[in-house]
Amino acid sequence: MAKSKLETGSILDGFTIGELIHRGGMASLWEVKREGDPTHYLMKIPVLNEGEDPAAIVSFEMEQMIMPRLKGAHVPRHVANGDFAVQPFIVMERLAGETLLPQLKHLPLPVDKVAEMGAAIADALESLHRQGVIHLDLKPSNIMFRPSGEAVLIDYGLAHHRDLPDLLQEEFRLPYGTAPYMAPEQVMGIRTDPRSDIFALGCLMYFFATGVRPFGDPxxxxxxxxxxxxxxxxxxxxxxxxxxxxxEIVLRCLEVKAGRRYPTPAQLAHDLRNPTQVQLSARAEKLQKDGFFAVLKRKGEPPRSLIDKPPEREAEASDAPIVAAAINLDDMTPELADKLRRTLLRILERSPEARLAVLNVLKLNRIAMDQTLDEEGNNKHVARLVGLKDWARPMKIAQGRVTYHVLEAIDPADTLLDYARVNNVDHIVMGARANSTMRKILGSVSGKVAMEAPCTVTVVRVRGAEE
Structure with a gap:
């Protein structure tokens, strides 16, 4: 089971742990090497202590999914991942130098330097977007530069990949990002617009050129x-x-409606490198904020009417359904586990584009204080995550087609129903538990889900089980 404490000299999956580079609230960074390889790498290890936010675990999962798919000079080269069943980690290229964070002591910077820096960052965003990834956490501490001048974007824990499930959106549905740089659509929970990164870059350039954050730090x-x-x-x-x-460039990046911003980072980089060709508008000469009545009018509109949601790829639900498997690891017999897997495989075979979400509800106490570590010091959330993956492994479902979710809540049935509604689940598959006096009085989880779910529900029973 995963542990969050390592020490210099220990060996993990063939990597020798070296110097501790940084210890943050969500992860620690270690220098590592492996035998026969002179290269020094960087190992990122999540913090799994008592009381840690489950979102940090999901964020690390997302980074493990996204980083191996990224290529090019604008991202750290991915080397290896560690499984949560042993020790989760990411090994990547160790970049020379520092992030842009130390530059904050020297603000404001000359406009020419900010424009040069902004163009290089826009190049990195263009490369990232062409690979189907939106960073969604662009800020000084997540930007580095290679000696050759290319900007490198690091930390993909909040990123969105167009071809991968968005676990943060599905499980938490909260606005995630860094407050001074978050785009309006991010605040409203939209994580699918690449122009959110352009807004963040506009915030950064504004800050670096003036020494003042455009929207403060709420x-x-x-x-x-x-x-x-x-x-x-x-x-x-x-x-x-x-x-x-x-x-003109900065205020265009900071438009509330994404459709009024630069459509691509490439066009933004072109303007930053060719200032004499920038087409000026009223933005360029503006010296005051918008007046009271303009603000009042915007404030009176429904918030989502201000957001230009990007067009999404259309797909028929019948061709690409979302199938949710609700798995109770605490009351699972081998017979029921096998029948659930066979039922799911039949459903998936009928819909080759179907996506499977394997769910487990970690039930919380109504009154007593919950502990995030078990008696052996293992993180309960991670233990459930490993258990779900072990349960699903015999189905041999292709990576990227199945995801795993541990949902923490007091009421399992309501939590499963909420997940189904929010994530547009087409089919729920779950096992029927054995009967008991308490269930006769209060009703079963599967019964409530079957009655109230907004989709098809298949309740799997083992023949001959107690009724």
Whole structure:
């Protein structure tokens, strides 16, 4: 079972642990080497201590899924992943130098330097978007530069991949990101628009050129939502020497509606490198924030009406259904496990494009304080995750077609129903538990789900089981 504590000199999956580079709230970074290889790598290991947010575990899963698919100079080269059943980790190329975070001590920077930096970051975003990935957490601490000048984007725990399940969206449905750089659509829970990264880059360039964050650093959702109707102070109001072309570029990046921003990072990079060709509008000369009535009008509109949601790929539910398997690891006989797997395989064979989500509900106490570690010091959430993967392994489903979700809640039935509604599940498959006096009085989880689910429900029973 995964442990969160390692020490220098220990060997993990062929890698010798070296110096501790950084210990953060969600992960630690270690220098590692392997025998016969002179290269020094970086190993990222998640923190799995008591009380850790389950979203941190899911975020690390996402990073493990996304990083092996990324290529090119703008991402760290992926080397290896570690399984949660032993020790989760990601080994990647160790980049020389520092992130942009230390630059904050020297703000504001000259506009020419900010524009050069912004163009290089836009190049990295263009490469990322062409690979089907939206970063969604662009900020100084997630940007590095190679000696050759290419910007490198790191930390893909909050990223979205167009061809992979979005576990953060499915399990938590909260706005994830870093407050000063989050786009309005991210605040509203939309994680599928590549132009969110353009908004974040606009925030970064504004900050680096003026020394002031365009929307501050709000810590609550109410403060984040203000960027849906309140525009930032124009950069030239803060620093009169900022040229109109730079303000035009930055304020275009910061438009509330994504359709008014640059359509691609490539076009943004072109303007940053060719300032004399930037087409100026009223944005370039603006010296005041929008007036009271303009803000009031925007504030009175439904928030989602301000968001330009990107077109999504259309698919018929019948051709590509989402099938959810609700698995109770605490009350699973070998016979029921086998019958559930056979039932699921028949469903998946009929729909080759179907996606399987394997679910387990980690039931929380209504009154008593819950502990995130078991008696052996193992993280309960991770243990359930490993258990689900072990349960599904005999089905031999292709990677990317199946995902695993541990949902923490007091009421298992309501949680499964909510998951089905929010994620547009087409079919729920679950096992029927043996009868008991308590279930006769209160009703079963499978019974409630079958009665209230907005989709097809198959309840699997073992022949001869107690009724």
């Amino acid at each position: 810590q609550k959702l109410k403060g984040l939502k203000q960027r849906l109707w309140r525009d930032p102070v124009p950069p030239r109001k803060l620093k009169p020497d900022i040229p109109p072309w730079f303000q």
